[in-house]
Amino acid sequence: MLIAEQxxxxxxxxVKGVFESSRSHLDVDTLAAAALLLDLAxxxxxxxxxxxxxxxxxxxxSHAQLTAASQALTGHPMRIDxxxxxxxxxxxxxxxxxxxxxxxxxxxxxxxxxWLPGSGRRYPLRSLQARNEVIAHVRxxxxxESPSLRGTGLLMLVDLAGRLATLLDASHHEAAMxxxxxxxxxxxxxxxxxxxxxxxxxxxxx
Numbered sequence: 594m595l596i597a598e599q600x601x602x603x604x605x606x607x608v609k610g611v612f613e614s615s616r617s618h619l620d621v622d623t624l625a626a627a628a629l630l631l632d633l634a635x636x637x638x639x640x641x642x643x644x645x646x647x648x649x650x651x652x653x654x655s656h657a658q659l660t661a662a663s664q665a666l667t668g669h670p671m672r673i674d675x676x677x678x679x680x681x682x683x684x685x686x687x688x689x690x691x692x693x694x695x696x697x698x699x700x701x702x703x704x705x706x707x708w709l710p711g712s713g714r715r716y717p718l719r720s721l722q723a724r725n726e727v728i729a730h731v732r733x734x735x736x737x738e739s740p741s742l743r744g745t746g747l748l749m750l751v752d753l754a755g756r757l758a759t760l761l762d763a764s765h766h767e768a769a770m771x772x773x774x775x776x777x778x779x780x781x782x783x784x785x786x787x788x789x790x791x792x793x794x795x796x797x798x799x
Contacts (some may be wrong), residue, residue, distance in 0.1 A: 595656060596635070596743055597628035599727045600750050601691045602700070605759060607724065610702065610717035612688070613756070621796060624750050625687040626680035627793055629662045630673070631746040634789055638663055641789040645670040658690055674796040675790075692716045728760050735761065735769035742786040748792060749773055753797055 604621060606613045612621050630646065633639035636659070640649045645690045647670035654660045665683040666676055681687065696703040701716040718724055731751055734744030748769055751757050758766055776791045783791075 594723075595632045595659070595691070596626070596729075596750075597625050597632055597658065597687075597691050597748055598695055599730065599747055600624060600628050600754065601695065602718075602727050603687060603723050603731070603751060603756055604688075604754050605692070605701075605718070607718035607721075610704070610715035619753055620755070621688040622681050622685055623677060623753055623797070625691060626662075626677045626684070627797060628746070628750055629658060629680060629684075629687070630676060630793070631742060632656075632659055633662060633666075634786070635742050641664075641673075641792070642670075642783055644672055644792055646673055646676050646789075647671075656694070658684070658687070660692065672796075673792050674799070677796065689714075694768055731757075731760055731764050731769075735765045735772060740772065740787075742790070745776075745786075745790055746754075746793075747771065749776070749794055753794075757796075 605611055630639060634641065636654070638648060638650050640647050646666070648663055651663050651667050654663065661684055662680055665680055671679070684690070692701060692776070693703070695701045696716060702719050704715050705719065706713045706715055730744065731748060731798050734748045737744055748757070751760065752769065752773060755767060761769060773794070776787070776794050777780045
């Protein structure tokens with residue numbers, strides 16, 4: 594499952610199947626675009642250097658959203674905030690496409706809001722196990738001895754979505770915030786993954 598799909602699973606209200614409101618200033622498509630960048634980086638398709646990202650390889654992916662994201666970013670390196678904005682512009686609605694992908698894999702239901710044409714859709718949860726596995730992954734990432742790009746990235750995006758406090762108990766939440774605070778003080782000696790996460794967090798908080 595993509596990092597972006599994991600983010601969607603914990604961002605919707607399980608029964609109503611709509612994105613839960615939060616105090617975050619970021620919309621779901623912006624967060625989903627950032628998550629797709631992390632997915633590309635995890636698959637070694639994205640290179641990050643000195644605040645800029647560039648596509649490392651444009652080979653087709655098994656996931657349509659990743660292929661589309663890679664194609665949209667092909668060209669000259671660009672700043673990470675510009676890359677996120679470009680994906681939102683080119684692939685919108687990213688969140689809806691990711692939810693449709695989860696529906697096709699029987700993780701979510703898909704129902705119309707009303708019988709009126711163009712009334713929109715809701716995506717109630719179908720697989721509680723899938724959602725619980727994502728929540729468990731968030732908890733593990735908060736206290737992992739060896740932080741991964743996926744774990745820390747998901748932790749960061751769930752926090753920016755305003756959902757972290759609802760998924761974690763007090764001790765895990767405190768550990769998660771310590772880990773995320775460390776991203777604000779990265780240096781040149783840190784790994785490329787850590788520098789990418791740090792740059793992304795700063796870009797999304799601005």
